[in-house]
Amino acid sequence: MANLLAEQGVKVQLLEKLDETGGLSRSFDRGGFQLDIGPHAYYAGQAPLYKDWIGAENILDVRGIYGVGYKRRQITTPINPTNLIKNLPVTDAAALALDMAFRKTLGKLTAKPEPEHFESVDQLIQARFGEKVTQFFFRDYIPKVTGLSARAVHEDWFLERDRFYKEHNLWANLLKTLLKIVKPVTTDGATGQHGQLQFLYPKRGAGQIIQGLTSKVRSQGVDIRLGYSVTSVEPHGDGPVTVKATNAEGVEETFEADAVASTIPVTALAKGLRPLDTELVGATSGLRYSALRMFYFILDRPRLSDKIQIYFPEKKYLFKRIYETRNLNPDMGSAGRTAISVEVCINPGDANDQLPAEAIQERLIGELGDFYGVGRGEVVDWFTHRVTECYSVYANDYRKNIDPLVKRLFAEDRVVAYGRTGAFRYNFLSDRVLAASAKVAEYLLSGRPKQEVLGQPDPKNPFL
Numbered sequence: 291m292a293n294l295l296a297e298q299g300v301k302v303q304l305l306e307k308l309d310e311t312g313g314l315s316r317s318f319d320r321g322g323f324q325l326d327i328g329p330h331a332y333y334a335g336q337a338p339l340y341k342d343w344i345g346a347e348n349i350l351d352v353r354g355i356y357g358v359g360y361k362r363r364q365i366t367t368p369i370n371p372t373n374l375i376k377n378l379p380v381t382d383a384a385a386l387a388l389d390m391a392f393r394k395t396l397g398k399l400t401a402k403p404e405p406e407h408f409e410s411v412d413q414l415i416q417a418r419f420g421e422k423v424t425q426f427f428f429r430d431y432i433p434k435v436t437g438l439s440a441r442a443v444h445e446d447w448f449l450e451r452d453r454f455y456k457e458h459n460l461w462a463n464l465l466k467t468l469l470k471i472v473k474p475v476t477t478d479g480a481t482g483q484h485g486q487l488q489f490l491y492p493k494r495g496a497g498q499i500i501q502g503l504t505s506k507v508r509s510q511g512v513d514i515r516l517g518y519s520v521t522s523v524e525p526h527g528d529g530p531v532t533v534k535a536t537n538a539e540g541v542e543e544t545f546e547a548d549a550v551a552s553t554i555p556v557t558a559l560a561k562g563l564r565p566l567d568t569e570l571v572g573a574t575s576g577l578r579y580s581a582l583r584m585f586y587f588i589l590d591r592p593r594l595s596d597k598i599q600i601y602f603p604e605k606k607y608l609f610k611r612i613y614e615t616r617n618l619n620p621d622m623g624s625a626g627r628t629a630i631s632v633e634v635c636i637n638p639g640d641a642n643d644q645l646p647a648e649a650i651q652e653r654l655i656g657e658l659g660d661f662y663g664v665g666r667g668e669v670v671d672w673f674t675h676r677v678t679e680c681y682s683v684y685a686n687d688y689r690k691n692i693d694p695l696v697k698r699l700f701a702e703d704r705v706v707a708y709g710r711t712g713a714f715r716y717n718f719l720s721d722r723v724l725a726a727s728a729k730v731a732e733y734l735l736s737g738r739p740k741q742e743v744l745g746q747p748d749p750k751n752p753f754l
């Protein structure tokens with residue numbers, strides 16, 4: 291957004307709490323590997339932007355497969371009867387395959403129309419995929435990500451992911467094939483070869499994209515202030531908006547702007563809006579994000595797996611997903627070594643949040659030993675990174691909690707919120723966030739009323 295506004299001669303100031311830009315799309319350099327927060331796959335829809343920011347020579351065309359780790363086996367996606375039979379113990383494969391076959395034939399004949407809304411994500415998944423699949427993949431996985439039982443999670447948890455997978459045609463390669471063997475389509479996100487996904491990845495990690503963009507906007511004259519934590523945002527009708535932020539020295543500074551676009555967590559924005567609305571703050575305090583404790587291990591072996599990323603639904607593993615950066619860029623790091631990124635979801639303050647990093651890494655090495663036979667002696671280096679706001683937790687009552695903020699912001703023409711944490715949505719950078727940035731820039735340049743350009747107030751709208 292900053293670069294689009296700067297291109298039109300608008301003066302832009304960017305306030306960032308951390309000492310670098312990038313947010314969730316940052317990478318950390320260790321032992322020659324650039325390690326991301328989560329396995330960032332950039333979909334080709336925004337390729338012209340990536341090329342502009344870092345040059346086409348820095349963008350890799352990646353093709354690869356995903357997997358599900360279950361009972362010490364890696365099931366290659368698509369999860370269809372053939373792959374299940376190839377990869378799972380015969381009793382599990384038979385139970386799942388029979389359930390699928392039943393749903394494909396008899397189930398279709400007896401299926402009732404779906405209700406408009408389900409009471410929980412558990413009900414929705416059961417209705418769509420059946421009890422066996424719900425048990426197999428979702429019932430322990432959802433609590434790992436959200437900290438809540440699948441019955442306490444809103445159907446949007448699935449619908450948001452479904453929206454993402456549908457828009458990129460990924461269902462064809464992943465869970466949709468549970469019910470139907472779909473021929474993969476050649477589009478953004480899926481290649482013609484069965485099971486393979488296709489996306490773009492920067493040679494030096496996900497963060498390279500944002501570093502390129504940062505250099506570009508600096509050269510356009512955008513004033514980037516690092517270490518500035520925004521504490522309040524006060525619109526004054528048609529007048530300028532006052533923003534207060536605490537700088538790295540702890541000193542409060544005041545800024546005046548014609549308009550403010552916010553990508554900070556909605557919970558922080560609600561607390562900072564002036565005049566203070568205690569009811570709105572009370573409602574948004576019921577909203578929560580899952581945090582991630584990322585653990586990165588450099589292993590003295592050439593490769594752990596052939597999969598881009600592997601999901602682990604079983605309760606006994608603390609990690610929910612592992613990815614291996616060499617499967618994105620095989621030239622990273624030093625020969626004979628691989629780096630894996632292990633995601634542990636936590637809720638700030640919970641037992642796993644309070645454990646010291648050493649204790650968690652010990653447990654994770656034990657779990658990697660259990661699943662992959664990794665020995666402690668193979669771990670040549672490790673480090674950890676904690677990110678507080680990663681996944682919006684769609685508790686059953688989340689809409690009631692976000693609605694007052696949505697209504698309040700849509701009444702303000704000069705303050706707009708968007709992004710991943712900024713819109714409380716499962717948005718990807720290469721997916722909704724860049725598109726939303728362009729739309730917000732269009733809105734701010736247009737001078738037209740918000741609803742005319744950005745649509746109606748709705749928690750499902752990517753803008754607030």
Ligand SMILES: Cc1cc2nc3c(=O)[nH]c(=O)nc-3n(C[C@H](O)[C@H](O)[C@H](O)COP(=O)(O)OP(=O)(O)OC[C@H]3O[C@@H](n4cnc5c(N)ncnc54)[C@H](O)[C@@H]3O)c2cc1C
Pocket residue numbers: 305306307308311312313314315327328329330331332333518519520521553554555558680681708709710711712717718719720721723
């Ligand atoms: C595990 C994981 C995997 C992902 N995989 C992909 C993928 O494969 N492909 C893809 O395209 N995207 C992926 N994403 C999403 C991508 O990282 C985000 O969509 C993108 O970073 C969102 O950008 P954003 O600006 O909305 O939010 P963020 O990146 O969260 O940026 C918000 C910024 O606001 C700053 N901030 C917070 N509070 C304040 C404050 N009070 N004052 C000032 N600054 C503040 C933060 O420090 C941060 O820099 C993934 C994300 C995660 C967590």
